[in-house]
Amino acid sequence: MDDWINKVDAAAIFGASGGIGRAMVEHFVQGGVRRIYAGSRSGNCGSFESDTAPAVKEFAFDLTNEESIRLAVAYMQGDPPDLIIVATGQLSTDDGKAPERSYRKLDAETMEQIFRVNAIGPAIIAKHALPLFTRDRRCVFAALSARVGSISDNQLGGWHSYRASKAALNMMLRNFAIELRRTHPQAVIASLHPGTVDTALSEPFQGNVPERQLFSSAHSAERLIDVLDGLTPADSGGFFGWDGEPIAY
Numbered sequence: 001m002d003d004w005i006n007k008v009d010a011a012a013i014f015g016a017s018g019g020i021g022r023a024m025v026e027h028f029v030q031g032g033v034r035r036i037y038a039g040s041r042s043g044n045c046g047s048f049e050s051d052t053a054p055a056v057k058e059f060a061f062d063l064t065n066e067e068s069i070r071l072a073v074a075y076m077q078g079d080p081p082d083l084i085i086v087a088t089g090q091l092s093t094d095d096g097k098a099p100e101r102s103y104r105k106l107d108a109e110t111m112e113q114i115f116r117v118n119a120i121g122p123a124i125i126a127k128h129a130l131p132l133f134t135r136d137r138r139c140v141f142a143a144l145s146a147r148v149g150s151i152s153d154n155q156l157g158g159w160h161s162y163r164a165s166k167a168a169l170n171m172m173l174r175n176f177a178i179e180l181r182r183t184h185p186q187a188v189i190a191s192l193h194p195g196t197v198d199t200a201l202s203e204p205f206q207g208n209v210p211e212r213q214l215f216s217s218a219h220s221a222e223r224l225i226d227v228l229d230g231l232t233p234a235d236s237g238g239f240f241g242w243d244g245e246p247i248a249y
């Protein structure tokens with residue numbers, strides 16, 4: 001277990017019902033983080049390994065509903081987190097629309113839904129949650145992005161709305177990092193690529209992924225937390241892979 005976990009006082013995971021989000025909660029539980037806020041749409045993620053311990057506090061929120069995000073953050077106000085991870089995201093829509101392979105398939109409503117979940121929702125979480133950070137200590141805000149959101153790395157195309165929404169997310173986080181630099185010199189804000197991970201999100205698209213390149217959620221969560229451990233305020237606003245390597249925007 002890394003040193004930083006011992007110093008994290010309270011952590012909040014938005015998306016604790018997801019594959020990677022849930023594994024992050026478990027990792028923090030095992031690391032003995034004193035308070036872990038675990039958020040999901042239902043507000044009930046089933047049992048965590050720690051259910052016997054009082055560390056995990058569940059909360060409900062929906063990325064498409066700002067008031068639910070405001071209330072979720074208000075719930076943390078008395079005992080605020082110094083680490084916030086947004087582990088939500090959508091590749092196919094809730095009603096089963098697969099990512100577009102051609103511009104001919106674009107549909108404004110679907111695009112709006114993907115942008116709302118992948119870019120707007122996390123930005124609204126930042127709007128309400130960043131004021132929880134104290135100015136005089138290390139605080140970290142990270143969101144799960146995806147390497148395919150890199151514009152300069154895009155050689156394959158396709159998945160138009162997903163890629164574009166992740167590029168927008170990356171831009172938002174970079175902007176917030178710049179804004180916070182002045183008031184919160186120890187803050188770190190980062191976009192993270194978790195690798196290709198065996199979760200519900202990737203399941204329909206795993207066909208061509210060699211087995212050794214498909215991570216378990218637990219492995220990805222551990223690597224990402226390690227990456228966050230190593231980031232300094234000078235890295236704030238960056239985009240990093242599960243291996244800690246910076247990814248070009």
Ligand SMILES: NC(=O)c1ccc[n+]([C@@H]2O[C@H](COP(=O)([O-])OP(=O)(O)OC[C@H]3O[C@@H](n4cnc5c(N)ncnc54)[C@H](OP(=O)(O)O)[C@@H]3O)[C@@H](O)[C@H]2O)c1
Nearest residue numbers: 017018019020041062063088089144146196197199201202
């Ligand atoms: N898996 C991969 O290979 C991979 C690769 C690159 C990037 N990523 C990124 O990693 C992140 C986590 O993905 P995952 O693989 O862990 O996916 P997952 O298992 O499908 O989890 C997705 C999470 O997003 C939540 N969510 C979706 N819509 C929401 C909404 N409107 N309000 C609140 N929560 C909502 C889901 O909540 P519900 O349980 O309520 O649906 C769930 O907790 C995503 O941002 C994804 O783009 C994943």
